[in-house]
Amino acid sequence: MRRVTVLLCTCGSTLLEKIDFNKVSKELYKNPLVKKIEIVDGLCKANTVKSLSLDANERIIAAACSSRLLEAVLKNLSNAKVIEFVNIREQCAWVCDDKEDASSKTIRLLNGSINRAVRSNPPQYSDGLKIVREAMVIGGGIAGVRCALDIANAGYRVYLIEKEPSIGGIMAQLDKTFPTLDCSICIEGPLLSEAGRNKNITIIPNSEVVGVKGRVGDFRVLVKVNPTYVDPEKCNGCGECANVCPVYQPNKYDVDLKPVKAIYCPFAQAVPLKYVINKEYCIECGLCMSVCTRAAINLEDKPKMLELNVGAIVVAVGSDLFDPRLKPEYHYGEYDNVITNMEFERIICASGPTGGVLLRKDGKPAKRVAFIQCVGSRESGPGIGECSYYCCAASMKEARLILEHDKDAKVFIFYNELRAFGKGWEDLLYRRCLEDGIVFIRSRPSEIKRSPNGNLIVVYEDTLTGKRSELEVDMVVLALGFKPSENLAKLAATLGVSVDDQGFIEEAHSKAKPLETRVRGIYVAGTCHGPRDIVESAVEGSAAAALVISLFRSGNVKLPETAVVLESKCTGCGRCMPVCQYDAIVRDGEKVRVLESLCNGCGACISSCPQEAIVLGDWGIEQLALQISGMLGD
Amino acid sequence: MVAWKPKIIAFTCWCSSSGVDQAGFEGFKYPANVLTVRVPCSAIVNPSIVVKALEEGADAVLLTACKPVELRKIAPSRITEARVSLLRRLLKTVGVEEERVRILWISSNEGGVFANEVSRIVEETERLGPLNLRGRMLEQP
Structure with a gap:
């Protein structure tokens, strides 16, 4: 019969006045499963543990302080494989007023753990698994x-x-x-x-x-490489192909504002600097092939795995940015001079479609510009409910860029709460915006209207004064919120x-x-x-x-210790699957299997299995039942 | 005469067990007849174990668990909550008062909450009197 060694820790003299160790020891010796009992003054002390000369095969009950404190220490100090921890300090001595009560509670807790420890198996940690050191x-x-x-x-x-x-x-x-x-x-x-x-x-x-x-x-990751119709090994980025290509297409990099050829390199600093063909626009005329001296173009290119x-x-x-078409009151896509902040970035950029001059679609310079904040964020509508974090600072930056390009411009920012919380944002953005005369209006405009001359009229209620107004501007920039990218799910x-x-x-x-x-x-x-x-x-x-x-x-x-399905017992009923909060249980033929990379060892599955076919370390019904009967026995 | 004292088993999950420790650290007191069983997660506690505890002589069983957090999908203690609520209804059909099985949300810094709640539960269980589930079941035809 397996028997256990009980180590009773007095925690220096702390527990001596709270627990009657002699009585505890006397009572425990009545339990036939107890081999020996040692009363020690500190299981956290290296010398004390050493002097006990514990055997690796011994089953040990450590009755001491919280296992959160002791577990790591004792497991380092001893080589015993099975150690049960019983907290007789925080969960017993310190919460009991009466020494007799504390002593009898100690006995009950220990009898439970003794019952449990004789049936415990050494924990099976899956360690030593190989690591591929590539990311x-x-x-x-x-x-x-x-x-x-x-x-x-x-x-x-x-x-x-x-x-x-x-x-x-x-x-x-x-x-x-x-x-x-x-x-x-x-x-x-x-x-x-x-x-x-x-x-x-x-x-x-x-x-x-x-x-x-x-x-x-x-x-093992499966990656699909889409065809680019240009061999990246051969292409040296000379650009001869784009010179002769007769077809233009909108460039995603320039938010469709500045066309590029169907064979193109998205931007000058691209890495890798290789040309690719957009097959949606390519007419397969073959001109590029005729000028490519390195024969890099292959119109028959196929996806690779x-x-x-x-x-x-x-x-x-x-992430992607919010689609402003989902807010019809701002007429994006309908009114020429309502643009997104990403379009603004490209227009104001020296390498952009207008060479960095803030022009409207009709070619006139934009002199009065309004920014509308929180388009697609902080709302219950089509956008996300949360603040999009970047847009207050981005709009203040963009407002300052307008003034840097054109001192006489007038800029208005329609904000809800202005959030300038980052390093340098208060000083370099907000304060300078105020100094530069940028007008902040606390409002979420209700509508943008168009006047006959192509100008835009922002209809809003100033929520600080409660006054309704209209503001005529040349251009409105929508500060778009983030949204999860299309393929993220x-x-x-x-x-x-x-x-x-x-x-x-x-x-x-x-x-x-x-x-x-x-x-x-x-x-x-x-x-x-x-x-x-x-x-x-x-x-x-x-x-x-x-x-x-x-x-x-x-x-x-x-x-960590993860759940294991015993194939011989599993009937494949699948009751464990919806219970698992980590989606760690999957079907495997007629049975189920635990994905150990997802399992967190909570054990919700083992208590849902009608066949008792899932095990998780020593947390089976049997061990818990033994522990309880030990505790409650007379 | 030694007054009858109820025996209460408390299954404490890893996280709420820290809360139970906290009660000791902070000097809270609660009756000694509450016996704690530390488990990795409340969801590991099979309802049959709860019944087993009542059968073996416990007058009440308590599960302390992490409160499911709003917006956080992963919360095995939701499973526990559902099981406990079902079990209470089932036990009621055989005449076991619902108050004898409970779930308590205890986070790892709520030692005081645990001590107060558990003292109240002991009092209430005292009022219910001994359960003696085994005896009752033997009496039944």
């Missing part, structure tokens, strides 16, 4: 690029998956950044080319993740990560694990898990890289 970053915006660079600079290979022909993301499209009004591409461009040059980074443009298998340390084996994945796919489902009620990726815990997802080994960075600005996206890129690097350096993967 994948999905999305090449500022968060993804920063992340890829940091992982690569630590010496690990990174696959950077980008759906567009070039990395860069939204930041590459911006004219200036707030609050300093620095040139955006001048900051990001060098990072992009550094990523392009880095030997540890493999940029895979025009690609998307379509399947993921495996677990932390060993994912790659299977990559990586140890960690960082999701940094970013699909990607999340592919990866097995969850999304929140707004549709952004959900973190494992918003504070304790802000960049981890519910799938171990898959991390997030940037706006794909909620609105944020460039600074925070870059910070998160680096932070996610640190998590990946620490995983790679850790040597091996240790998963």
